[in-house]
Amino acid sequence: MTLPPSSDVRGFLPDNEGHHLYQLALEGAALGPLLEIGSYCGRSTLWLGDAARQHQTVVFALDHHRGSEEHQPGEMFHDTSLIDDAGLVDTLHEFRRNIRQAALDEHVIALVGSTQQAGQHWLGIDFGLVFIDGGHSLDAALTDWRYFGQRVKPGGFLVIHDVFPDPTKGGQAPYTVWRMAIASGLYEQHSQCESLRALRRIA
Numbered sequence: 214m215t216l217p218p219s220s221d222v223r224g225f226l227p228d229n230e231g232h233h234l235y236q237l238a239l240e241g242a243a244l245g246p247l248l249e250i251g252s253y254c255g256r257s258t259l260w261l262g263d264a265a266r267q268h269q270t271v272v273f274a275l276d277h278h279r280g281s282e283e284h285q286p287g288e289m290f291h292d293t294s295l296i297d298d299a300g301l302v303d304t305l306h307e308f309r310r311n312i313r314q315a316a317l318d319e320h321v322i323a324l325v326g327s328t329q330q331a332g333q334h335w336l337g338i339d340f341g342l343v344f345i346d347g348g349h350s351l352d353a354a355l356t357d358w359r360y361f362g363q364r365v366k367p368g369g370f371l372v373i374h375d376v377f378p379d380p381t382k383g384g385q386a387p388y389t390v391w392r393m394a395i396a397s398g399l400y401e402q403h404s405q406c407e408s409l410r411a412l413r414r415i416a
Contacts, residue, residue: 224256253276253304257344258317258321277326328353341365341369343365345372370411373409376409
């Protein structure tokens, strides 16, 4: 794959953050499969999927594909072209098309559902990297952390997007999860690129 992803792939991960995620994923994929929480149309999945391909592993891309709070009608990031026949946000078709066009079908496993649905039935796989970029409400972010925030192999990475310590620059839910991860004693701070922060599992 030619990085960065094609500019016509919708998403909210800038190229510099994408490159940083990609480098982390290359290292994490050497330890095991990757997990992405919040795929939207697949822009970040392409970075992760290419890293998984290089290590002959997979990325599990978890998303209900009905959009986060900010994607709903009347909200800041609502996109009318992503509305289905029932009048609901539906990003799955575009996600699948972008993965197919990048020739990553063999390395991306789409999980269509909520974090809680998947987490309640997960069968014990831990990951080389977990990337949390789902809903940014406090409830959604805490659910991501509770079910998957500790499912990282030693030496692997927990990566959180949109971490803004200053509340005037962004929502506080991802920052809250980042602080909880540090307080858990399981992680050490590793690196940062803009609002993308990475922690390495130490225990």
